[in-house]
Amino acid sequence: MKVKVLYFAALREQLGTPGEDIELPSGVATVAALRAHLVSRGGTWRSALAEAKLVRAAVNQDMAKPSAAIKAGDEVAFFPPVTGG
Amino acid sequence: MKVCVQAQDFDAGAEMRALQRDPKVGAVASFVGVVREVAMTLEHYPGMTERALQKIVEEARGRWQVLDCTVIHRVGALEPTDQIVLVAVASAHRGDAFAACEFIMDYLKTQAPFWKKEAAGWVEARETDDKAAERWK
Numbered sequence: 001m002k003v004k005v006l007y008f009a010a011l012r013e014q015l016g017t018p019g020e021d022i023e024l025p026s027g028v029a030t031v032a033a034l035r036a037h038l039v040s041r042g043g044t045w046r047s048a049l050a051e052a053k054l055v056r057a058a059v060n061q062d063m064a065k066p067s068a069a070i071k072a073g074d075e076v077a078f079f080p081p082v083t084g085g
Numbered sequence: 086m087k088v089c090v091q092a093q094d095f096d097a098g099a100e101m102r103a104l105q106r107d108p109k110v111g112a113v114a115s116f117v118g119v120v121r122e123v124a125m126t127l128e129h130y131p132g133m134t135e136r137a138l139q140k141i142v143e144e145a146r147g148r149w150q151v152l153d154c155t156v157i158h159r160v161g162a163l164e165p166t167d168q169i170v171l172v173a174v175a176s177a178h179r180g181d182a183f184a185a186c187e188f189i190m191d192y193l194k195t196q197a198p199f200w201k202k203e204a205a206g207w208v209e210a211r212e213t214d215d216k217a218a219e220r221w222k
Contacts, residue, residue, distance in 0.1 A: 006130070008128060008130055008198065008200060009128050009200035009202070009207055010200070010206075010207040054210070058130070058133055058198070061130070061132055061133035061136050061137075062133075062136070063137070063196060077130060077133070077198075079130070079198060079200070080200065080207065080210065081195075081209075081210030082194070082195065082196070082197060082198050082199055082200060082210065083199065083200050083201045083207075083208045083209070083210050083211075084127065084129070084158060084169075084170070084193060084194065084197050084198075084199025084200070084201070085118050085158075085169070085170055085190060085193050085194040085197075085199070085214075
C-alpha cells in the first residue's frame with residue numbers, strides 16, 4: 001500500500017527531504033512499523049529515527065501513538081517534540 | 086471561536102475588545118507569548134496545526150464555560166520582543182476565563198505542531214511543558 005510520509009523541523013533537515021510517497025511492504029501497518037521500515041534504510045535514516053530518539057508522529061494530521069494503525073492513502077508525519085507557544 | 090496561524094503581527098487589544106461584544110461576557114483573560122532574547126524562525130505543519138488548535142479550544146469549551154475564544158500563533162522569522170502567540174478567552178466569570186486560557190496555552194505547548202529554530206539550532210522540548218500539560222488530566 002502507498003502512504004504519504006512527511007518530516008518536519010530537525011527531522012526534515014537531517015533526512016534532507018520534506019516528505020515522500022512510499023509503497024509499503026505488506027505487514028507494515030502501524031506507525032511503529034513504518035518507523036522501523038524507515039530505520040532499515042540505514043545511514044541518516046537510522047540515526048535520525050532510531051528508537052532512542054524522541055520522535056512524535058501524526059496520522060492524517062492527528063497526533064498518533066506508535067501502535068496507531070495506518071492504511072493506504074494515509075498521511076503520516078514524523079517530527080520532534082513540539083516547541084511552539 | 087477564532088484560530089489563526091499567520092506570519093503577520095496581531096493587535097492583542099483589538100482582539101480582546103472583539104471578545105467583549107457579547108453582553109454575557111464578564112471576563113476576558115489573555116496570554117501573550119513574546120520572543121525572549123534571541124531571534125527565531127517558527128516552522129509549523131500546515132493543516133494539522135490549525136486542526137490541533139481547534140481541538141484544544143474544543144477541549145477547553147468542554148471543561149469550562151467559554152463564551153468565545155481567540156488563538157493566534159505566528160510563524161516565520163521573529164525578532165526579540167516580537168509577539169509570538171495570543172490566547173484570549175471570554176467567559177461570564179474570571180475563574181473560567183483564567184483556567185481555560187492557561188489550559189489552552191499548556192496544551193498548545195505540547196500538542197500543536199510548531200517548532201522553534203534559533204541561530205544555535207532547533208529548540209529542544211522542555212519536560213516542564215509536559216508536566217504543565219499533564220496536570221490538567
